[in-house]
Amino acid sequence: MKKPYPGLMHILIYSGIIVLFIGTTLVMIDSDVWVPLFHRQILVGYFYLTFESFLDAFGLVAIAGLAAAIFRRLFLKPSNLPTSNDDVFIFSILIVILSTGYLLEGIRLAVDKPPWAPWSFVGYHVALFLEARGVVAPSLVRFYDALWWFHAILAFTAVASIPYTKLFHILTSPLNALFLHLRPKGQLSTPFDLKQLLASGNFDVRVGASAITDFSWQQRLSFDSCTQCGRCTNACPATAAGTLLSPMHLILKLRDQMVTQSRLDGGSPVIADVVNPEELWACTTCRACVNECPVLIDHVDAIVDMRRHLVGEGKFDRAKRDFLTNLNNSSNPYGLPQADRMKWADGLDVKTPKEQPEFDILYWVGCSGSYDPRNQRVSRAVVKILQAAHVNFVVLGTEEKCNCETARRLGEEGRYQQSALELIETFKKYGVKEIITQCPHCFNTFKNEYPEFGATAHVTHHSQFIQQLIDTGRIKLTPGAKRALTLHDPCYLARYNNVIDPPRRVLSSLGNVTVEEMKRSRENSFCCGAGGANFWYKVDQKRKISAIRFEEARDTQASVLATACPFCTSMLEDASVAADAKENVQILDIAELVAAQL
């Protein structure tokens, strides 16, 4: 019910048809089962009369719903809502069934003329209309039989058409909801357990999806649930940027392949026949599609499964290869020396667990915070805040290595798990109980994915931690100049982990500020374009995702665009330079804003 119009429309059609279906079934049981068996009627007296009014009313409800649906398709025309033969068929058959139902009732009442006719208020008016037109009983009776059969056959045709039309979602979407994985939003599927494989020495595991049968049955059920409503595609940043990806069309292609595949003997790898790898690489894993989907399809999981196959086959370009090679050789995606990992902290008093074994908090700087000059400034701001609040913290220094969250989303599962096992050992070695990180991607993987591999530390994003420091009075901010701010919600923070209020509360504690919301914010935030490893390679975009987002930020007229993710910061800053607006809109991490007012 996130969208009131289509939501109400569905409820009207659904409840109308269901009530009529149950009502008609009751009539059938009454007259064709109960009466012959027990020589008694169930539908008698006031119960019957109320029943008749009730059914007549719900017929109108269904018609209202259908009218709303037709109006929506003909006049409102939501984008990416394709009207197919299916839709024409469904609307027509339902309307004809409903109207012939009323006509049948009207004829019945016109011929029998029972005193209780007005209870069936719609049918009664049909009867009055027929009488007014001078249609007489004998011809009606002959016509009635034919019409009754027509109505019955159409009704059964509608039921029988369910598996062959988009009506199938009536059956599949509740089943999909029932059998959907119960993992947290931020946890990808785990195709194998590296620890187990290392113990057994057997690495013959099929990883990724190249044939439709490589998807789990639940995933295939979810493809069958698609109602082609187009909401995923409307929300998708890759679609907005004019890439090849449209999540709805991707799912529909996979669904069509299920039909094709089922006709093949034994099946064959067919995903490559219909899915262009560029569609898969264009996904930023921002999860806007999953968030929008009314029938709970997990597009991102399916895309990552297909990426896993591509990576396993070595089907990727030089940029992706360099990215993975850098992770393998240097333990960071930049390919910079591991020995330089602490350069960001030059001149700061920051200790490692070796130097200071007693600590409360591990500050996880992340690769961007360690190596990217822009985000090194954020790391320094975080340290300034932690020190101002007298937090007893350490950083891992040269023992910090990329957690390969990005590699996992690119499809290199083995490398991810290898890194996870190694880092979890490091955490254990130093007895890490609490981790804070300024990177929502690191935050998400530590929080939602690491527990599966044995991690126990509590994980907090710096926005949450800074908010706590402010709320508990551990840091005091001197109010800054009067200005308007806007906040870009990082996907992996807001949409994936529901961390929505902490950065806002931090911003409002700056004093003298107004926080202007962007057109799309909070859990409906629009991606900066970096996620799912997109930061590390080029996707053919007609208009950059970051440019679209930066434009939305500019529309708020705010002079500061606050961020809470190093990759969002980099992407949006690039966009501001490209838009020649670096002077007008300052892009700052919330930690930088806070540190400046300590």
Next chain:
Amino acid sequence: MVKIIVLVKQVFQTADLKVDRSTKTLVTQGVPRVISETDKNAIEEAVRIKEKHGGKISAVSLGPPEAKEALREALAMGVDEAYLLTDPLFDGSDAHASANILAAAITKILEYDLILCGAYSEDQYAFQVGPRLAEICNLPQITFTAKLTLSGDRVVAERDLENERQVVEAKLPCLVTVVREINEPRLPTLMAIMGASKKPTHTWNAADLSLEPGEVGFDGSLIEVLRSTVSAGERKRVTLQGEPKDIAPKIIKSLVEEGVLAVS
């Protein structure tokens, strides 16, 4: 069916190497070891030839026991079997001694049509081992290959000689050294590398190769390092300020003056 031997050298990740200024030695502790880039190209080329013509690829690496990791990666890329030549006696071998060790191993493997290796290794940049090995084994050699085509019992190679491109042909068996332009090496996943442990890997020492101590290591080398110096390359750190359109000509002017850009 082509039988290919590919030479694989494991080197330190050069970007991570630092020099200890007091001892003038390289700090190698904790520095990741990787396959030398052009050797990766050689492996890739071997795998592509095999994919097209069928055959068998054997990888040979001379190095410390850790070089087994490099061989495992080569196996994951599509090599069929691996030979690790390792022995404390081999330590300190120069290009001459290394070529001798490799020649002994290759003679022991016996059957091959083509030997592929990088034109140089990323640590020494001596460009020696390939040509020396070809001489010892009495094979025709093609160096600096940027394109390789196999047809029948001959190879046609395009040599990248910086200012010119030379097309040459040789009869198999022969040795070909490759440059980075020849291909884009594939990157096996971690799972593929782990799974490659199942492929046969043989370890040979000096005795297995019937090599005498005097033929290998420092004693078997022709080159003796007398001393090392550390050259500190200071950057000029020139900063230009102003509008892009004003700065651009200045940058070009400085680059021309430095000889980085040539004006035609």
